[in-house]
Amino acid sequence: MRSSVLLLLVGISHAFAGKHSLKYFYTSMSGDETFAAIGLVDDIQFMYFDINTKKASPKTEWVREIEESDYWKSQTHSLIDQHHWILNNIWTESAGEHTYQITYGCEWNDETGKTNAFRQHGYDGEDFLLLDLKSDKWISPIKKEFKAKERCNNATIRVAYWKNYLKMDCIETLKKLLTLGKSSLEKTVSPQVSLLQKNSSSPVLCHITHFYPSNITITWMRNGQELKNVKVGNLLPNEDGTFQKTVTLQTEADEWRKNEFSCVVKHQSKTFRKTLTEKEIRTNNETSAPVDMTVVVVPVVILLSLLLIIAVIGYLVYQRKLKSGYVPAKPSPSEYESSVQSSTEA
Structure with missing residues (x-):
């Protein structure tokens, strides 16, 4: 179910200029139930989810307006289903310690109207599954064979859903979020x-x-x-x-x-x-303090950036040390199909 607040934003004009993006990053680790996700609009995080709380939450003030709406319930439902999919399609075929990532999203240039979309899966930091939106097929560049690739290509309804979401719904959601966060996202700071x-x-x-x-x-x-x-x-x-x-x-x-x-x-x-x-x-x-600090700060910020990128993975590693290796039961077929038919995917 789509958020009523978001629907009210349809057709509202905005004054952004240039290329904009909506991206999601999921991370899971083998052996237990750990799973977390973040969402970013124009590289600014606006949502967070982890399987322990089982709740998708806003991370910026401007997106809290829809905190009580059906939007977050839909996000939560979709993310829980995605976690079940990884448990039953990836970790059942993997032994040892592994990391699985999913990233997807879309880009829109409000000056040219050009759009772009992608959905890809990673296994231990390497490309694993890529959705080719031209051929409507999942392709895998790695040699290791997984039944997941065959299952994904056989699930034609799921492929059709993702193609429609990435090319249409994702762009619509991006535009709505841009409008909702206009006051924050439209700010300009000179370099x-x-x-x-x-x-x-x-x-x-x-x-x-x-x-x-x-x-x-x-x-x-x-x-x-x-x-x-x-x-x-x-x-x-x-x-x-x-x-x-x-x-x-x-x-x-x-x-x-x-x-x-x-x-x-x-x-x-x-x-x-x-x-x-x-x-x-x-x-x-030179002896002036600003010079030395600038040179030193660059690698420090690079390190902080890398920590931000792998923050989800680090959090999951920490959780693993606190928990036993519990694995949830398989979702029922009806739950799997509901995730495919969901009108709003996180």
Whole structure:
């Protein structure tokens, strides 16, 4: 059953610009009942679920408006059914310690109207099952054989459901959530741009931080021409909800002193250009506190980001140490079919 609050948002216009996303991440571990999930809209977490509480819960203030509606009941029901599916289709074929992940979602560009969708499963960190929305088939790139692949492809109703959800319902839900969280998600924070270097012979980093939203373009230029031999780092979250990213330039000091190198940053708030000169570079050789702290904070934040990504897995490991290896009974066929026919999937 769809949320009545969400339905009221249909057709309401919003002023967001650019690409938006709705993503879900599920994590389960073999041997017991541990299972948890998170949902993110534009890379901001808005929901959380774990099998111990058996309740999907809002994680942001702007989404609490629908806390008492049928939306969360539907989310909870779907997640419990997904947990049952993993227990009875994956862990019955696995011995030892393993991790199973499911990620799915959709993207929508409100400027071009272009959409994209995906659903994929991972086994011990490797791609396991991928839903090909063109052929309506599940494909598996790994050599290990699982009956789950055959079961998924035989469940044609389930394949049809996921195709419809990802291409239509997911986009609708994304638009509704964007409207609901407009005041928070529409905020704009201009990036801070710095040129960093460990020492005179090290690569030069164009470090961009404290920007929101996450859409950003970073380019290294040489005499007005875009350079291709650069290393683009991952988008990382900051503790305050903003983001950071680093693009590394591999060049000799003599070369950038004889030519004009610049880092061009394009964000919806503003376009920045930082020209590479000795005056602009901040290195470990300098004595000012901000320089040293910036260089040190980068790897720390990377570590925090990685911890965020694997937070669900870490939580599950902790739960395993507290619990015995209890495995729930198989769901009935009617429960399995109800998960396929559910109108709102988490």
